[in-house]
Amino acid sequence: MSSRDQILARVRSALADVPRTEDPEDFPVPRDYERTRSGPDVVELLVDRLVDYKATVHEAPEVAAAVAEALVRHGARRIAAPSGIPAEWLGEAEAVRDDPPLRPAELDALDGVVTGCAVVIAETGTIVLDAGPDQGRRALTLVPDYHLCVVRRDQIVRTVPEALERLDPARPLTWISGPSATSDIELNRVEGVHGPRTLEVLITGEIASTG
Amino acid sequence: MSGTFVGMPAFPEASSSAVSDAQLRHNLRKATHTIRAKRAAVVGEQPDWAALREAGAAVKDRTLRHLDVYLERLEAAVVAAGGQVHWAGDAEEANRIVVDLVKATGETEVVKVKSMATQEIDLNAALASAGIRAYETDLAELIVQLGDDWPSHILVPAIHRNRSEIREIFLKHMASWGRPAPADLKDDPRALAEAARLHLRERFLSARVGISGANFAVAETGTLVVLESEGNGRMCLTLPETLISVVGIEKLVPTWADLEVFMQLLPRSSTGERMNPYTSMWTGATEGQTFHLVLLDNGRTSVLSDEVGRQALRCIRCSACLNVCPVYERAGGHSYGSVYPGPIGAILTPQLRGLVGPLEESLPYASTLCGACYEVCPVAINIPEVLLDLRSKVVARGHRGERLAMGAARRVLDSPRWLSLAQRSAGRLRRWTPRRLPGPLSAWSDTRDVPVPPKQSFRDWWAER
Structure with missing residues (x-):
């Protein structure tokens, strides 16, 4: 008997008390929690939460100008740019494409990365990336020390349940809430460990917020 | 970690030295009180916490009551997404599977994401005896590994260490594991985090095999979920060509939508944050990686068989x-x-x-x-x-002593004659009540005052009226 079959057999005999006729869905799961709720404007809420976790936030009516300006302010010259990020956005900075895929050491030598995102959760200040064309593969937003993320208003939801509804589990997902941090020393939060130490968010787009 | 927990003394002996360690008690008190306040604040701002908690318990109960169904569902989903699934009945089998998988890559070094399951099976020791060096990359795990210490907390294994102790460990031991700590290292948490960043940077960029656990495994989709803070998890999960995840069979949740409950419950309960800085979710072989999932029993099915303990x-x-x-x-x-x-x-x-x-x-x-x-x-x-x-x-x-005592008590309490005799003699001998009980009974009186029996029993007093 394989280990697989043995484990499954042990599971079944451990569950002898569960009626054989019970289907998994027969066991009730109360879902009285809120899927969404009312509250402050989602953009306002998002800004508050991002700032609380030490990200820099700007509201930017003009994307290209705002991206170029942020890069200059940050002194970032060579920038990883996923295929969906237009080179014009980067202004004077050089767009380094991930084609062929950049090696980790090459990524490490770049000044930063500019991406879009898939969904943003206002209540928790969380940006979710799904490796779409304007985000690229996961390493791009991990190795460079500076991440500039462009968020459209229509990508912002208020709660975690609303975000999961919009996401596709078949895609690799990265949830980002502020710059990298640790609470391992005396359980106090300190920003800046292995992931990007600077997270800058540009909120843009004329489309009215859906929150 | 060189030691295992085998042969540890029973809790009362082990704890008595801890209780008299003033530094340890100070460190623990400070850390636990900090996190308590943070948790209370972020749980307090979630208006539907009680409902989330109820849903979380029920989702897990549903999973456990039908674990066989969900395990097979998870396996099918992971395989369909290009991953390979292995089953390990105990620690030894899990270690053998992982060692063989690493050996097959030809690598002699692996980077690790903090994982309770691999701690539980003492994977690092098994890898070491196969000539494979495992580098812990979580800051707290790194502190434990460098200090050749034992973890003392689930989330923050080095919670028993304060900043100046951590500084000492870094200065003394980083060099033998890779890039040394800067000689002028301060004990400021920022400086310590920076030292860890520099120490591990090169290791991440060149790693070929990563080993992780998982916080959740979604049966419906085959998605694995790892929550973390520092980015070391993302490094280990995304940069290596081969990823091996060792996951306890109880980590399953039935559906993708069920994550909406746990992604709210876990960060707020754990680090007291609205959301932890990074969460990675991946399904099967991702971005060209080779992916192995090792499902671990190691005693979980016996826990499952107990209707109360389950x-x-x-x-x-x-x-x-x-x-x-x-x-x-x-x-x-x-x-x-x-x-x-x-x-x-x-x-x-x-x-x-x-x-x-x-x-x-x-x-x-x-x-x-x-x-x-x-x-x-x-x-x-x-x-x-x-x-x-x-x-x-x-x-x-x-528990032999307790059984004997209970047996004697039953005999005395069962018979009015024995009881009144026992009470009278206790009353007469009250002057000689010892402060400490003799023999094995001293364990009880070590931490308690032995009560002095009353002069007269209630029954005698009543009889006199």
């Missing part, structure tokens, strides 16, 4: 119960003799291993039954209930 498998390893426990705060994590300390450890360790020795038999007593752990548990594990049930099992199995 609820311990709901645990999502947030560690909120440790942070509020008055016993943990004073005794420290090492006293529990397992990678699972605190209240959850007191019910999990004796069930995973069985009541096989003095340590396991003593753990159900490592509690005041105050119930704070139950109150903060995001999946409503009734820890006091399981503790009491385990205590009754310890007694039923024959």
Whole structure:
């Protein structure tokens, strides 16, 4: 008997008390929690939460100008740019494409990365990336020390349940809430460990917020 | 980590040295009180917390009651997404599977994401004896590994160390594992985090094999979920060509939508944040990686077979119960003799291993039954209930002294004649009541005053009226 079959057999005999006729869905799961709720404007809420976790936030009516300006302010010259990020956005900075895929050491030598995102959760200040064309593969937003993320208003939801509804589990997902941090020393939060130490968010787009 | 927990003394002996270590008690008190306040604040701002907690418990119960169905579903989904699934009945088998997988890559170094499952099976020691060096990359795990120490907390294994101790460990030991710490290293947490960043940077960029656990595995989609803070998890999960994840069979949740409950419960309960800085979710072989999932039993099916104790498998390893426990705060994590300390450890360790020795038999007593752990548990594990049930099992199995005493008590209490005789003699001898009881009974009187019997029993007093 394989280990697989043995484990499954042990599971079944451990569950002898569960009626054989019970289907998994027969066991009730109360879902009285809120899927969404009312509250402050989602953009306002998002800004508050991002700032609380030490990200820099700007509201930017003009994307290209705002991206170029942020890069200059940050002194970032060579920038990883996923295929969906237009080179014009980067202004004077050089767009380094991930084609062929950049090696980790090459990524490490770049000044930063500019991406879009898939969904943003206002209540928790969380940006979710799904490796779409304007985000690229996961390493791009991990190795460079500076991440500039462009968020459209229509990508912002208020709660975690609303975000999961919009996401596709078949895609690799990265949830980002502020710059990298640790609470391992005396359980106090300190920003800046292995992931990007600077997270800058540009909120843009004329489309009215859906929150 | 060189040692294992095998042969640890029972909880009372192990904790007595911890209790007299003033530095340790100071460190623990400071850290647990910090995190308690943070948790309370972010749980307080979530208006539907009680409903989320109820849903979390029910989703886990549904999973556990039909675990066979969900395990097969998860396996099928992972395989369909290009991953390979392995099954390990115990620690030894899991270690053998992982060692063989690493050997097949030809690599002699692996980078690791903090994982309770690989701690539980002592994977690093198994890798080391196969000539493979495992580098822990979580800051707290790194502190434990460099200091050749034992983890003492589920979330923050180095919680027993304060900043100046961490600085010492970095200065002394980083050099033998890679890039040394800067000679002028300060004990400021920022400087310590920076030293860890520099120490591990090169290691991440050149790693070919990563090893992780998982916080959740979604049966429906085959998606694995790892929550972390520093980005070391993302490094280990995304940069290596081969990823091996060792996951306990109780980590499953049925559906993708179920994550909406746990992605709210876990971060707020664990680090006291609205959301942890990074979460990675991936399904099968991702971005050209080779992906192996090792499903681990190692005692979980025996926990599952106990209708009262089963609820311990709901645990999502947030560690909120440790942070509020008055016993943990004073005794420290090492006293529990397992990678699972605190209240959850007191019910999990004796069930995973069985009541096989003095340590396991003593753990159900490592509690005041105050119930704070139950109150903060995001999946409503009734820890006091399981503790009491385990205590009754310890007694039923024959905690010899206790059985003899109970037997004698029954004989005396059963007979009015014996009882009145016993009460009268106790009353007459009250002057000679010892402060400490003799022999094995001294264990009881070490921490309590022996009550002086009354001059006259109630029955005698009544009879005189």
